[in-house]
Structure formats: structure tokens, C-alpha cells
Amino acid sequence: MISLLLRLFHWNILRSRLQLLIMIVAVLGSLSSYVLLGTALSEMSVQVMESMRSEWPYDFEVEAWFDADLEQQISNLPGLSRLEIHTMTEVFLYSETIRLLALPKENSVLLLELEQGELPTFEDDIVLPASIAMRYGYQLGESIQLQSVRSINKPVSFHICGILSGKKGVLTYPLTTYDGLTRLQPAEKLTPTALIQLDGRTELLTFEKRLQNIGRGMSIKTLTQEYEEAQANLTLSDTLVNGLRSLILMISASSLSILLYITLRSGAYQTGVLRAVGMAKPWLLLPAFLQTLLVFNIGYFSTYFLLPPVAQTMGLMTEKQALLQHLHSDFWVFLGVGMLSTLVVQLQFLSSSIPRLFREAL
Amino acid sequence: MNQHSAVIGNRISRIFPMGGTPVHALREVSITVEPGELVMLLGPSGSGKTTLLHTLSGLEKPDQGDVWVNDISIYTLNDWKLSKLRSQYFGFVFQSFNLLPTLSALENVQIPLRLLGTKQPVKQATEILSRVGLAERTHHKPSQLSGGEQQRVALARALVTRPKIVYADEPTGNLDSQTSLDMMLLLRELVSENQSACLMVTHNSEMTHLAHRVLHMRDGQLVESASRAGVS
Numbered sequence: 001m002i003s004l005l006l007r008l009f010h011w012n013i014l015r016s017r018l019q020l021l022i023m024i025v026a027v028l029g030s031l032s033s034y035v036l037l038g039t040a041l042s043e044m045s046v047q048v049m050e051s052m053r054s055e056w057p058y059d060f061e062v063e064a065w066f067d068a069d070l071e072q073q074i075s076n077l078p079g080l081s082r083l084e085i086h087t088m089t090e091v092f093l094y095s096e097t098i099r100l101l102a103l104p105k106e107n108s109v110l111l112l113e114l115e116q117g118e119l120p121t122f123e124d125d126i127v128l129p130a131s132i133a134m135r136y137g138y139q140l141g142e143s144i145q146l147q148s149v150r151s152i153n154k155p156v157s158f159h160i161c162g163i164l165s166g167k168k169g170v171l172t173y174p175l176t177t178y179d180g181l182t183r184l185q186p187a188e189k190l191t192p193t194a195l196i197q198l199d200g201r202t203e204l205l206t207f208e209k210r211l212q213n214i215g216r217g218m219s220i221k222t223l224t225q226e227y228e229e230a231q232a233n234l235t236l237s238d239t240l241v242n243g244l245r246s247l248i249l250m251i252s253a254s255s256l257s258i259l260l261y262i263t264l265r266s267g268a269y270q271t272g273v274l275r276a277v278g279m280a281k282p283w284l285l286l287p288a289f290l291q292t293l294l295v296f297n298i299g300y301f302s303t304y305f306l307l308p309p310v311a312q313t314m315g316l317m318t319e320k321q322a323l324l325q326h327l328h329s330d331f332w333v334f335l336g337v338g339m340l341s342t343l344v345v346q347l348q349f350l351s352s353s354i355p356r357l358f359r360e361a362l
Numbered sequence: 363m364n365q366h367s368a369v370i371g372n373r374i375s376r377i378f379p380m381g382g383t384p385v386h387a388l389r390e391v392s393i394t395v396e397p398g399e400l401v402m403l404l405g406p407s408g409s410g411k412t413t414l415l416h417t418l419s420g421l422e423k424p425d426q427g428d429v430w431v432n433d434i435s436i437y438t439l440n441d442w443k444l445s446k447l448r449s450q451y452f453g454f455v456f457q458s459f460n461l462l463p464t465l466s467a468l469e470n471v472q473i474p475l476r477l478l479g480t481k482q483p484v485k486q487a488t489e490i491l492s493r494v495g496l497a498e499r500t501h502h503k504p505s506q507l508s509g510g511e512q513q514r515v516a517l518a519r520a521l522v523t524r525p526k527i528v529y530a531d532e533p534t535g536n537l538d539s540q541t542s543l544d545m546m547l548l549l550r551e552l553v554s555e556n557q558s559a560c561l562m563v564t565h566n567s568e569m570t571h572l573a574h575r576v577l578h579m580r581d582g583q584l585v586e587s588a589s590r591a592g593v594s
Contacts, residue, residue, distance in 0.1 A: 001477070007469065011464040353421070355412075
């Protein structure tokens with residue numbers, strides 16, 4: 001029986017080579033669009049969400065003595081979009097308490113656009129945000145006295161080497177080097193702070209619980225109200241992305257169903273004969289499913305090789321590996337839809353009486 | 363019901379809706395075919411011959427009446443059981459030769475045997491192909507065979523399971539007159555050898571001398587019956 005089914009599968013393929021080719025191209029086209037459009041729209045929505053964030057675009061501040069293990073544990077938490085470890089302290093500037101940051105690493109999301117001067121290099125260099133420079137009348141090249149809130153040392157003098165731009169989104173805290181910070185507070189008392197940005201989909205409370213579950217004596221501070229707005233925007237764009245993806249899926253399923261039906265119609269007489277001589281309907285479903293599997297697998301591998309260069313041509317930022325991961329996970333959705341379409345079309349076709357199959361073929 | 367009859371149709375009616383108007387393809391037709399009997403069904407186009415054949419062979423459910431094979435009312439069976447019954451008891455020969463084009467003659471003949479799970483299907487299929495004179499053509503694809511040869515393969519496929527009854531719908535419709543006669547003689551011989559019955563729909567009244575019984579249909583009813591007891 002198996003060999004007969006395999007021969008029927010062979011017959012299915014051979015009798016409609018052109019339709020088979022068209023089906024493969026249809027799968028290739030729709031799967032590529034599904035993955036590329038989905039990825040592009042997701043990238044766009046994340047960028048839009050990030051552009052709506054303030055100059056301090058983090059949702060949690062976590063103080064702890066971080067080691068590689070703890071950093072890894074936090075990085076692996078679901079819902080985390082970005083993790084940066086910063087060193088900072090609080091200082092008095094006249095009667096005001098302000099936060100002073102060590103120059104962040106290169107991969108930071110903080111925007112450090114200078115209006116004048118340059119970023120700090122030496123331990124006595126400092127860059128002031130435009131708002132503070134304007135409020136207290138500081139100029140580039142002048143000195144500024146700061147005193148640590150957490151120590152009783154005398155005020156320390158810094159040389160203003162740069163002034164940050166006052167544009168929206170640019171950092172509004174002063175910046176120095178790590179050594180500059182240690183002039184105000186001993187290194188052993190400078191607790192690193194993990195700044196965490198969420199993906200816009202996870203609830204703040206849920207994530208906070210996940211952080212608390214790690215333990216390790218962390219001090220957790222939830223920051224943002226803007227996160228709710230970001231969440232709302234992302235939900236809207238997610239709805240859009242899902243809507244468009246569903247549309248692609250529906251178009252793909254419809255076109256595949258039509259192609260499948262045309263293929264089935266071309267073999268209606270033989271199918272009628274097979275049923276007449278005693279082949280039950282379920283046996284006829286198997287070769288059709290095998291055919292769909294074949295079409296989708298060829299479509300998948302073609303897409304696998306074509307997708308990265310196409311994405312590059314389109315200027316997508318997503319890395320090749322991530323793109324192929326999208327393809328891999330989206331493929332199962334696609335295959336499910338393909339199998340379902342096959343089942344529906346086959347059931348509809350096989351529900352015809354045998355004489356009707358004969359008549360349709362004539 | 364007579365358990366020994368090959369098939370019994372009891373007051374079968376079939377109505378097709380044609381543009382809202384019901385057309386009576388069969389009107390309370392009753393028919394019995396006995397084992398070893400070759401029955402020909404004649405009549406003009408649209409008289410209901412093919413519909414009767416489809417109904418008796420379990421391909422098309424009647425609106426009224428029932429069909430009995432081996433004391434089983436076949437339309438009470440589900441699709442799976444009815445398919446199995448067709449493969450066990452019925453053989454089919456159609457006007458179009460309806461062989462699967464990607465399979466060889468031998469593989470086409472094996473289909474019913476494989477559906478029944480028969481042991482040594484190749485041996486049985488080879489034997490019947492030899493019997494229909496195609497021993498040298500077993501590995502040929504249908505496209506490599508003539509019309510007459512294809513119909514002989516179809517005949518071999520219909521008879522390879524030694525069915526209780528063979529249903530033939532215009533089996534010589536696409537053949538020339540000499541090939542048609544050869545085909546009919548072969549069919550009659552094999553049916554007789556197997557002690558199978560045969561119900562054949564045909565337009566060809568020249569062949570009626572080969573039948574044991576000839577039935578005429580008109581407007582969905584059997585209107586005339588002639589027995590030819592002397593035929594052997």
C-alpha cells in the first residue's frame with residue numbers, strides 16, 4: 001500500500017509540473033514577504049517607540065555588585081530589550097542635588113550630542129548638559145565645584161571640557177570619566193547601576209517580579225511612566241503588523257488553495273477511478289499532504305538562501321541570523337496554513353460523488 | 363433477497379435537479395443480475411443507463427430504493443466500508459481507459475490487489491496480463507500502448523480480484539469495430555472463466571448477440587428485456 005501511495009504521490013507531481021512550480025514560487029514569494037514585511041514593520045515600530053522615549057530611556061535602575069553571572073541572569077530575563085551597566089553618583093551643585101555619570105560605553109543608547117567642546121578624557125574633565133550650563137551661567141573652559149552627597153570630602157573642582165546640546169533627547173546629566181567619579185567617592189563605594197529598557201510588551205510589574213526572583217540583594221527602582229505610552233504605541237503597531245501578516249497569510253492560503261484545486265481537477269477522472277476501484281478517501285489525502293510538504297520544503301530552502309541578500313538590498317538592519325530565526329519560526333505557521341488549505345481543498349474535492357468527478361473531468 | 367445473485371437493485375429512483383427542475387434519471391427500477399450472466403443495457407442518451415450502473419455499483423446513492431450485494435444493503439455502509447466492498451466484489455471498465463499514466467500496465471493492474479492487501483500482487487497481475495495477451499507489454503506505460511491494449515489493461519485490472527460482478531460503461535466506445543469485437547469476446551470469456559457477472563452499458567446494438575440478457579431503458583425505466591438462453 002505504501003508503494004502505491006508513493007506512486008500516487010509521484011503521479012500527483014508529474015501530472016502538474018507547471019502548477020507545482022507555480023506553487024513553489026508562490027510559497028517562496030509569500031513566505032519571503034511574510035518574514036521580510038513582518039521584520040521590517042517590527043523594526044520600524046521599535047524605532048518609533050524608541051524615538052518617543054525621553055533622554056533617559058530606561059524603565060528600571062538596579063543597583064548591585066554585578067558579576068558576569070548576575071549580568072547574564074538579568075540579560076536572559078524575558079521582556080528585556082536593553083541592559084547597560086553604568087557608574088554614577090549624586091553630587092551637590094550649590095543647593096541642588098544632581099546625578100553625575102561616568103562616560104558610558106560605546107553601545108549605550110544615551111544621546112551625547114555636544115554643542116561645544118568634547119567628551120571628557122581626563123579625571124578632572126566634565127561635560128555639562130545645556131540646561132545646567134544655562135541655569136548657572138557656566139561657559140566652556142571654566143571650572144565647576146561639586147561635592148559628593150555620600151561623602152564628607154571637600155568639594156572637588158572640574159574643568160568644563162564640553163557642553164551638551166539642548167535638543168530633545170540629549171542627556172540632561174553631567175558627564176565625567178570613571179576616574180573623575182572616584183575623585184568624589186572612593187571606587188569601592190561606587191555601586192554600579194544596571195539600566196534596563198523593556199521591550200514595550202512586558203508589564204512593568206511582571207518584570208519587577210522576575211528581577212526580584214533573582215535576589216542577590218539588588219536595589220530595584222521602577223522609573224517610568226512613559227513606558228505605558230510606549231506600550232500603547234507598540235500594541236498599536238503590533239496590531240498593524242499582525243493584521244498585515246494575517247492578510248499575507250490569507251492571500252497565500254487562497255492562492256495555494258486555488259492552485260491545489262486546479263491540480264486536483266486535472267486528475268479528477270483518475271481520482272474518480274481510484275475511488276471506484278476501492279481507494280478510500282483518507283488514502284487519497286496522504287499523497288496530497290506529501291505534495292504540500294514537498295512544495296513547502298522546497299519553498300523554505302529557496303527562501304532560506306534568497307532572504308538575506310533581499311533583506312540587505314532592502315536595507316533591513318536585522319542580522320542575518322535573526323532573520324533566519326524569524327523565517328524558521330514563521331515557516332511553521334506557514335506550513336500549518338498550507339496543510340490546512342490542503343485539507344480543506346481535498347475534503348471539498350473528495351466530497352464530490354464519483355460520477356461527478358467523472359463528469360467534471362470531461 | 364437472494365444471496366446468490368450478483369447484485370439486486372430494488373425500486374431504485376434517482377432525481378437530479380436541473381436548473382431548479384427535477385429530472386427523474388431513474389424511476390423505481392428493479393433489476394437482478396445473476397452470477398456468470400452477461401447483461402447488456404441499451405438505450406438512448408439520457409435514458410438513465412449510466413446512472414443505473416453507477417447506482418448498482420455503489421458510486422452514486424439513489425434517492426429511493428436500495429442495492430443488495432451478499433445480503434448487504436450497500437448504501438447503509440460508510441464510505442470506508444463501501445470502498446472496501448467495491449474493491450472486493452466489483453470490477454470496473456470505463457469508456458476512457460482511465461489508467462494512471464505514470465504507472466506501467468503491471469502497476470495499474472496491481473492497484474486493486476494492493477488495496478485488498480493481496481499477497482503476491484505482482485504474480486497475479488502478471489498472470490492476468492498474460493491472459494489478456496499483454497505478457498510482453500507489462501512494463502509499458504499507458505502512453506506506449508494502443509487504445510485496444512489500454513482497454514485490455516483496464517479489463518485485466520477489473521478482473522484481477524475475481525470480482526462478483528464487472529461493471530462496464532461503454533467499454534468499446536473508443537475502439538474501432540474489430541478491436542471492439544475482440545474486446546467483447548475477451549470480456550465474455552474472462553467473465554465466464556471467473557464465474558463473474560457483468561453488467562454492461564452500451565450503445566452498440568451489434569454486440570447484443572454476445573449477451574445472455576439485453577435490457578432496454580427509456581426515460582429512467584426498464585422498458586424491455588430479452589433473454590438469449592442459447593448464448594455461451
